[in-house]
Amino acid sequence: MSQLQVKVASIQDVSAGVRHFTLVDAHGGELPAFSGGSHIVVTMPAPGRTYRNAYSLLSSPEDRAHYEIAVHRQPQSRGGSIYMHEEVKVGSVLDISYPVNLFALSRVAKHHLLIAGGIGITPFMAQIHDLERLGGDYSLHYGFRSREHAAFADALKGRVSQRAVCYDESLGQRMDFDALLRAQPLGTHVYACGPQGMVEALVSTARALGWPEHHIHSEQFLAPPVGEPFTLKLSKSELEITVQGDMSMLEALEAAGVDAPSLCRGGACGRCELEVLGTDGELQHHDHYLSDADKASGRKIMPCVSRAKCGYLELNL
Ligand code: FES
Numbered sequence: 001m002s003q004l005q006v007k008v009a010s011i012q013d014v015s016a017g018v019r020h021f022t023l024v025d026a027h028g029g030e031l032p033a034f035s036g037g038s039h040i041v042v043t044m045p046a047p048g049r050t051y052r053n054a055y056s057l058l059s060s061p062e063d064r065a066h067y068e069i070a071v072h073r074q075p076q077s078r079g080g081s082i083y084m085h086e087e088v089k090v091g092s093v094l095d096i097s098y099p100v101n102l103f104a105l106s107r108v109a110k111h112h113l114l115i116a117g118g119i120g121i122t123p124f125m126a127q128i129h130d131l132e133r134l135g136g137d138y139s140l141h142y143g144f145r146s147r148e149h150a151a152f153a154d155a156l157k158g159r160v161s162q163r164a165v166c167y168d169e170s171l172g173q174r175m176d177f178d179a180l181l182r183a184q185p186l187g188t189h190v191y192a193c194g195p196q197g198m199v200e201a202l203v204s205t206a207r208a209l210g211w212p213e214h215h216i217h218s219e220q221f222l223a224p225p226v227g228e229p230f231t232l233k234l235s236k237s238e239l240e241i242t243v244q245g246d247m248s249m250l251e252a253l254e255a256a257g258v259d260a261p262s263l264c265r266g267g268a269c270g271r272c273e274l275e276v277l278g279t280d281g282e283l284q285h286h287d288h289y290l291s292d293a294d295k296a297s298g299r300k301i302m303p304c305v306s307r308a309k310c311g312y313l314e315l316n317l
Contacts (some may be wrong), residue, residue, distance in 0.1 A: 001103040002098055003043070003070060003095045003096065003097060004025070004031070004032070004095070004096050004097070004098060004155060005026035005027070005032070005093055005094070005095060005096075006023040006024060006025060006026055006067065006093070006094050006096055007023065007024055007025075007026045007091065007092070007093050007094075008021055008023060008088055008089065008090050008091060008092045008093075008094065008247075009022045009023065009024045009057075010022040010090060011029075011088070011089070011090055012138040014151045014152060015149050015150055015151035015152075016148045016149050017072055017146060017149075018070050018071070018072050018073075018118070018119060018149075018151045019070065019071050019085055020068065020070045020085065020151075021068065021069050021070070021071065021072070021084070021088070022059075022066050022067075022068050022095070023066060023067045023068070023069070023096070023235070024065065024066045026052060026093050027298070028063040030065065031064050031065070031066070031067055032098055032099060033061070033064060033099075034057055034061050034099035034101065034126075035061055035101050035104060035105075035126075035128035036061055036077055036104075036105060036124075036126035036127030036128070036129060036131070037101050037102075037103035037104050037105060037126065037128060037219070038057050038058070038061075038099035038100060038101040038103075038123075038314070039055060039056045039057065039099065039100060039101075039102070039103075039189075039221075039264070040043070040054070040055060040057060040067065040069070040096045040097050040098070040100075041053065041054050041055075041096065041097040041265060042055060042069070042084070042094055042095075042096050043094065043095040044079075044080055044084065044087070044088075044094075046079055046083050046087070047198055049079070049247070049251070049255060049256065050251075050254070051078075051079050051080035051083055051192035051251075052080075052082040052251070052254070052262075052265060053071075053081070053084075053221075053265070054221050054265050054266055055069040055070070055071060055122070055221075055263055056069065056103075056122040056123040056126070056219075057090075057097045057099060057122075057123075057126050057194075058070060058122045058123070058125035058126050059125075059129075060126065060128060060129040061126055061129055061130055062129065062133065067096075067099075068246070070119065070122050070151060070152075070252075071084040071085065072118070072119040074223065075275075076223070077223075078142075078189055078223065078224070078226065078246050078247075079246075082146045088150070091296055096229050097118075098285060100178030100263055100264075101270050102219065102263070102264055102268060103191070103193070103217060103218075103219040105121050105127055105130060105131070105136070105189075105191075106147055106189040106215075106217070108187075109136075109187060109188065109215075110137065110185060110186065110188060111137045111138065111139070111184060111187065111188040111189075112127075112137065112138035112139075112188070112191065112211060113125065113138070113139055113141070113181075113184055113186050113189070113190040114128075114138060114139065114140040114141065114189050114191050114215065114237065115141050115175065115177075115180075115190065115191065115192040115193075115194070115198075115202055116140065116141070116142045116143070116192075116193055116194055117142075117143050117144070117192075117193070117194020117195050117198040117199075118143075118144055118145070118149065118151075118194055118195060119151065119194075120192075120193035120194030120195070120198075120199075120219075120220075121142055121151060121152055121156075121193075121194075122193075123154060123193050123219060124140060124142075124191070124193065125156075126157075127191075128156075128159070128160060130142065131227075132159075132160070138163060139163050139164075139165070140156070140160065140163055140164040140165070141164075141165050141167065141175055141180065142156070142164060142165070142166050142167065143166075143167040143169065143173075143174070143175055143194070143198070144166070144167070144168065144170060145169050145170060146169065146170035147170070147225065148266070150166065150168070153166055157193050167223065169297035173194045177201060177205040177206075178205055178209070180267050181205060181206055181209050181211065182209065185210065189215045189216075189217060190202070190206055190211070190214065190215065190216055190217065191217040191218070191219075192217070192218040193218065193219045193220065193253070194220075194221055195220075198224070199218045199219075199220050202218070203216055203218055219268065220266060220268065220288070221265070221266035221268075222266045222267045222268075222286060222287070222288075222305045223266075223305075224247075224248035224250075224251075224276075224286070224304065224305045224307070225284075225286055225305070225307070226245050226246045227245055227284065227307050228245055228309060229242055229243060229244050229245050229310050229311065230242075230281070230307070230308055230309075230310050230311060230312060230313060231243070231311065231312040231313070232249060232252065232253070232312070232314075232315060233312050233313070233314040233315070234258065234311055234314075234315055234317045235277055235314060235315065235316055235317065236316065236317055237258065237317065239258070241253065241256045241258070241308065242255070248303060248304055248305065248307065249301070249303035249304075249306070249307055249313075250262055250265065250272055250303040250304045253303065253317075258317065260272065260274075260303065260317070262304055264304070265304045266286060266289055266304065266305065267286055267287030267289060267302055267304055267306070268287070268289055269289065270289045270302070272304045273290075273300055273302055274300070274301055274302075274303055274315050274316070274317060275299060275300060275315065275316035275317075276298060276299050276300060276301050276313065276314070276316075277314040277315060277316050278313075278314040279298075279308055279310045279312065279314065280310050280311045280312055281308055281309045281310020281311060281313075281315045282308065282309050282310065283295070283298060283306065283308050283313075284307050284308060284309055285301070285302070285306045286302075286304060286305040286306045286307075287302035287304070287305050287306055288304060289302055301313075301315075
């Protein structure tokens with residue numbers, strides 16, 4: 001994956017557990033263009049292992065002088081978000097990927113309904129820049145646990161208060177997806193980003209109401225779950241690699257120097273799909289890319305988030 005070098009220009013705590021980083025080109029140039037909904041993958045060279053996490057860009061896509069990301073310190077962090085919170089300082093130089101957009105706004109939507117939960121607000125911050133610039137018709141519904149968890153709520157209030165509705169769960173305020181979706185004009189596209197349960201509830205409500213599949217957009221960056229260690233056997237390169245319990249298969253392949261493709265690193269895009277040749281245990285699928293039939297076949301796996309409960313797993317790699 002091509003890399004850019006950026007320098008951390010500023011760091012700000014914006015809500016409980018959420019830190020906001022402003023990144024500039026390490027060599028003083030302009031950064032590559034992107035569109036609202038894009039993410040970058042940040043490489044974090046921690047002692048003994050390298051973490052790579054995807055973060056949505058939240059700055060204005062028109063501003064090539066800097067990128068902004070926000071990192072939620074995950075309570076169950078395997079190390080990536082802790083690294084960003086504890087090791088990265090103003091002046092630190094980071095390797096990042098070029099921006100990729102897997103959560104792009106539709107060009108034909110009559111109305112854009114943006115549904116954010118918690119840190120899931122970040123891709124919408126950049127999309128709102130695009131919608132404001134292009135005169136797109138949109139509304140934002142943003143839910144959070146309490147005021148102290150409401151990252152960027154004040155900034156949004158200043159910028160787009162007439163289009164944004166906030167839901168503070170600590171006050172008993174909750175989104176009613178059914179009512180919200182039923183109230184939308186024909187030609188609306190809905191976009192959801194946030195906790196898995198929220199996104200799945202929104203998507204299943206939209207489907208149940210008969211929304212066309214291509215009008216429903218969602219994004220989640222799933223963290224790979226931990227598990228028991230096992231051995232990967234690579235049939236083509238004849239390598240055997242141990243996947244530690246707190247490592248994803250993709251991370252283990254990368255640490256061993258294997259050229260394994262990836263894009264979202266969160267089980268969504270399909271880029272990392274690998275063919276399974278055999279195992280003495282069972283596959284544990286955690287992605288939301290493969291179909292149920294693919295998962296049941298036992299022939300495919302997404303190594304960025306899925307793993308196996310086994311002694312060995314053989315891959316056609
Ligand atoms: S990298 Fe996107 S699904 Fe694995």
